[in-house]
Amino acid sequence: MEVTHDLSFVPLIQNASFLVQMVMGLLLLVSLMSWWYIFLKMFAIRQARNQSDAFEEAFWANPDLNRLYKEYLNDSDTAGSLERIFAAGYAEFVKLKKKPGVDNTDVMDGTRRAMRATYQREMDALESHLSFLATVGSVSPYVGLFGTVWGIMNAFRGLANVGQATLAHVAPGIAEALVATAMGLFAAIPAVVAYNRYAHDTVRLSSRFESFMEEFSNVLQRQP
Amino acid sequence: MSTLTYPEPYKISAGALALLVHGVFFTLLYFGFSWQMQPPQGMVVDIWENLPQHEEPAPAAAEPARAEQPAPPRVEVKPAPARAEIDVPVKKKVKKKKKEEKDEVIAKLTPKQLAAQKAAYAKRLQQESEQQAREAERQAQAQAQAAATGRMVDEYVAKISAKIRRNIVAPPGVSSKIRAEFDVTLLPGGLVLESELTMTRSSGNNAYDSAVERAILKSQPLPLPPDAALFNRFRDLHLKFSPDQGN
Numbered sequence: 001m002e003v004t005h006d007l008s009f010v011p012l013i014q015n016a017s018f019l020v021q022m023v024m025g026l027l028l029l030v031s032l033m034s035w036w037y038i039f040l041k042m043f044a045i046r047q048a049r050n051q052s053d054a055f056e057e058a059f060w061a062n063p064d065l066n067r068l069y070k071e072y073l074n075d076s077d078t079a080g081s082l083e084r085i086f087a088a089g090y091a092e093f094v095k096l097k098k099k100p101g102v103d104n105t106d107v108m109d110g111t112r113r114a115m116r117a118t119y120q121r122e123m124d125a126l127e128s129h130l131s132f133l134a135t136v137g138s139v140s141p142y143v144g145l146f147g148t149v150w151g152i153m154n155a156f157r158g159l160a161n162v163g164q165a166t167l168a169h170v171a172p173g174i175a176e177a178l179v180a181t182a183m184g185l186f187a188a189i190p191a192v193v194a195y196n197r198y199a200h201d202t203v204r205l206s207s208r209f210e211s212f213m214e215e216f217s218n219v220l221q222r223q224p
Numbered sequence: 225m226s227t228l229t230y231p232e233p234y235k236i237s238a239g240a241l242a243l244l245v246h247g248v249f250f251t252l253l254y255f256g257f258s259w260q261m262q263p264p265q266g267m268v269v270d271i272w273e274n275l276p277q278h279e280e281p282a283p284a285a286a287e288p289a290r291a292e293q294p295a296p297p298r299v300e301v302k303p304a305p306a307r308a309e310i311d312v313p314v315k316k317k318v319k320k321k322k323k324e325e326k327d328e329v330i331a332k333l334t335p336k337q338l339a340a341q342k343a344a345y346a347k348r349l350q351q352e353s354e355q356q357a358r359e360a361e362r363q364a365q366a367q368a369q370a371a372a373t374g375r376m377v378d379e380y381v382a383k384i385s386a387k388i389r390r391n392i393v394a395p396p397g398v399s400s401k402i403r404a405e406f407d408v409t410l411l412p413g414g415l416v417l418e419s420e421l422t423m424t425r426s427s428g429n430n431a432y433d434s435a436v437e438r439a440i441l442k443s444q445p446l447p448l449p450p451d452a453a454l455f456n457r458f459r460d461l462h463l464k465f466s467p468d469q470g471n
Binding site for chain 1: 234235238242243245246249
């Protein structure tokens with residue numbers, strides 16, 4: 001090892017041992033994926049919130065449920081989660097109402113079940129990929145640390161062959177190894193932040209959906 | 225009933241944004257965070273308790289150089305007329321001879337023509353004196369330069385011998401009047417060519433001679449001026465050592 005070791009960025013990665021390079025590559029991949037999910041979730045949650053806002057406004061503005069349902073059927077592609085919950089519940093309600101001899105309580109129970117099923121599905125879609133972010137946030141520092149430990153082990157093993165050990169002999173190896181930890185943290189920090197943020201957002205959305213379901217059940221119960 | 229898979233319209237833009245984030249991050253790392261570990265240039269510091277004694281002639285050489293530089297016109301002008309004066313009679317004599325020849329060939333010239341010739345002659349004299357002044361100026365500049373390099377050489381020779389002198393461990397009871405002289409051949413970088421190290425004059429005290437020789441070898445690398453062009457002045461040095469010079 002020369003004493004004047006180039007410690008700029010690219011050689012630092014090039015000179016690392018194979019395993020450390022593998023760890024770095026894995027972490028880079030994980031980081032890319034977690035950022036992809038971060039942006040995906042960001043857009044999805046923002047869209048869900050906006051659509052819920054729009055639908056709630058429309059719902060409370062006109063009491064004609066039939067027209068709302070027809071609007072949903074016309075363009076179900078742009079419908080949001082709340083609208084889908086409403087549509088499932090209303091369709092079930094109308095179907096049960098048409099059937100003769102069905103008790104009003106049974107109608108309401110069936111409607112609620114239909115809405116709950118759609119609600120579960122919506123929440124599942126909103127919460128998808130969040131577990132990935134949580135895993136990245138908790139595991140990638142350890143992966144980076146593993147690469148670092150391995151790199152430092154190599155650095156010290158190289159030191160054994162040198163008669164007079166100076167800091168200059170170990171420093172480049174340690175610097176290379178520490179890049180792995182840096183990358184692990186780079187992958188983990190945004191993932192943890194995003195996970196906490198999105199978990200909170202989905203909890204708020206879910207409570208919003210649930211309160212809407214209760215309110216909508218009341219509205220339906222008042223229907224003749 | 226409702227579709228199981230929901231469309232995710234932001235897949236591509238999210239992927240592009242993720243790539244962008246990494247691109248920005250690595251660009252920042254690459255350009256903004258270059259771990260420049262250029263180790264500081266090795267520095268050799270010589271600590272001088274007192275300035276080397278050989279420095280004494282240097283200021284003397286420096287003074288005339290300094291005097292010459294700020295006031296070059298005085299230096300130029302003064303010698304010029306003097307030389308011109310000396311030159312004039314010689315030229316006049318030559319001219320007179322020529323005149324005599326001319327007189328022989330041509331008839332006597334009219335007074336007007338004589339006056340014109342005299343004027344032309346005076347002009348030529350003036351030009352010559354100007355040329356001499358310019359030459360004098362050039363010489364003065366060259367001298368100033370030579371003085372500067374000479375000062376530098378003197379300074380470093382003094383530094384070299386001072387460094388060696390500090391390393392001399394003189395044996396006890398040496399007379400302070402003895403003197404040893406050495407021919408030292410230097411290599412670029414200040415190392416001493418050991419095979420060429422010869423004693424040209426023994427001090428008469430073998431212990432002192434070998435002490436000086438050891439000191440020369442111990443003082444490597446010897447201080448050299450940073451200007452590599454001056455190295456040739458240091459290639460072969462003749463150094464004199466005497467116990468009374470140093471401590």
